[in-house]
Amino acid sequence: MLCKISPKAHFFRIEDSYAARAQKFKAGFGSKLRSCYKILGKLRMLASQKTAKFPGVHVTNTLELRANEQSVDLQPASDAALRFIGVIRTPWKTRDDCPRQGHLDGPSCELIVDPVWHEALQGLDAFETIEVLYWLDKSRRDLVLQSPKSDGHTIGTFALRSPVRPNPIGTSVVRLDRIDAGTLHVRGLDCLDGTPLIDIKPDRCVFTPKAPPKAGDARPDGPKMGGEKCKNRSYLPPYLGSL
Numbered sequence: 001m002l003c004k005i006s007p008k009a010h011f012f013r014i015e016d017s018y019a020a021r022a023q024k025f026k027a028g029f030g031s032k033l034r035s036c037y038k039i040l041g042k043l044r045m046l047a048s049q050k051t052a053k054f055p056g057v058h059v060t061n062t063l064e065l066r067a068n069e070q071s072v073d074l075q076p077a078s079d080a081a082l083r084f085i086g087v088i089r090t091p092w093k094t095r096d097d098c099p100r101q102g103h104l105d106g107p108s109c110e111l112i113v114d115p116v117w118h119e120a121l122q123g124l125d126a127f128e129t130i131e132v133l134y135w136l137d138k139s140r141r142d143l144v145l146q147s148p149k150s151d152g153h154t155i156g157t158f159a160l161r162s163p164v165r166p167n168p169i170g171t172s173v174v175r176l177d178r179i180d181a182g183t184l185h186v187r188g189l190d191c192l193d194g195t196p197l198i199d200i201k202p203d204r205c206v207f208t209p210k211a212p213p214k215a216g217d218a219r220p221d222g223p224k225m226g227g228e229k230c231k232n233r234s235y236l237p238p239y240l241g242s243l
Contacts, residue, residue, distance in 0.1 A: 064140070065143075066146075066147040066150045066152075067147055067150065067151070067152040068145065068147055068152045068153070068154045069143060069145055069146055069147050069154060070143065070144050070145040070154070071140075071142040071143050071144070072142050072143075072144055073142070074141065074142050077141075077167075082135060082196075082198060084114075084135065084196040084197060084198065085113055085114055085117050085197050085198065085199065085200075086111060086112050086113040086114050086117070086196075086197040087112050087194060087195070087196060087197055088109065088110070088111055088112070088132075088134055088189065088191055088193070088194070088195040088196075088197050089109060089110040089111075089112060089193055089194075090107075090109045090110075090189055090191060090192065090193045090195070091107050091109075091193070092191075092192055092193060093192065093193055094192070095138070095192065098190060098191065098192055099190045100190065101161075101190055102172050102174065102187075102188040102189045102190035103187075103188060104129075104174070104175045104187055104188045105187065106187050106188055106189070107187065108177065108185055108186070108187055109174075109185075109186055109187065109189045110183050110184065110185060110186075111132065111183065111184035111186060111197055111200065112182070112183050112197075113182045113183070113184065113197070113200075114182075115182060117182075118181075118182040121179060121182065121184075121200075124176070124179065124184075124200065124202065125176070125178070125179050127176060127202045127203060127206060127207070128175060128176060128203075128206070129173055129174065129175055129176065129203040129205075129206060130173070130174060130176050130184075130186070130200055130201065130202055130203055131171060131172070131173055131174075131200070131201045131202070131203055131204065132171065132172050132173075132174055132186070132189065132197070132199075132200055133169060133170070133171050133197075133198040133199040133200075133201075134169070134170045134171075134172075134191055134195045134196060134197050134198055135168065135169065135170070135195065135196040135197075135198055136163040136165075136168035136169070136170050136191065136195065137168070137195065137196055138192060139163040139164050139165070139168040140164055141164070141165065141166055141167070141168060142166075143157055143164050144156065144157055145157070146160060146162055146164060148160065148162065169198065170190070170191055170195070172188055172189055172190060172191075173188065173203050173205075174186040174187060174188035174189055175187045175188055184200070204230070205230030206230075
């Protein structure tokens with residue numbers, strides 16, 4: 001005699017089977033999820049900062065800290081945007097090769113200005129020295145204390161001219177040799193090849209404002225404009241020392 005199974009009992013048997021499978025899947029998924037969280041936590045510990053140029057890429061970690069250096073946990077910067085005006089070409093491909101400070105008799109470098117800004121270069125060739133601002137895109141941005149000599153002695157970031165800064169803007173006074181079709185040939189830079197160019201200005205020590213003077217310009221303690229205001233500057237180029 002055949003044993004008949006009611007439709008209702010058959011339904012509950014199928015339901016129990018699916019419930020068991022779901023419970024097994026949930027347990028396995030939970031285990032994998034916990035493993036993912038552990039890996040993510042380790043990555044967060046290693047990663048320290050994101051670059052402005054590549055906000056989704058972590059480029060530094062705590063293993064790069066020298067003795068007694070201190071970093072801070074920062075959120076991605078989002079309060080300003082830069083418009084790069086070109087790119088810098090230098091002989092240096094790595095930070096180990098790059099000089100700490102540029103020299104006016106150093107190797108020739110190029111500031112390749114985007115075509116849209118070529119007209120903005122009019123009049124710049126009247127100056128022997130110019131100021132160049134650039135974005136040190138390979139630098140970390142989270143150190144508050146640094147050890148320049150790697151000896152454990154630390155100095156605050158704002159007391160250094162290190163490229164490692166909250167906003168890694170580099171600035172150099174360079175000698176302008178010539179301008180060829182939007183490319184400036186200069187000497188005195190200290191940055192890597194391919195560094196984004198932010199801005200170009202006449203050297204403030206040899207610049208006389210073109211606009212009429214303002215009330216706030218007046219000072220009772222001596223000259224205000226041109227090379228006189230930088231007469232005693234210790235890093236004044238030799239050929240400007242007589243100004």
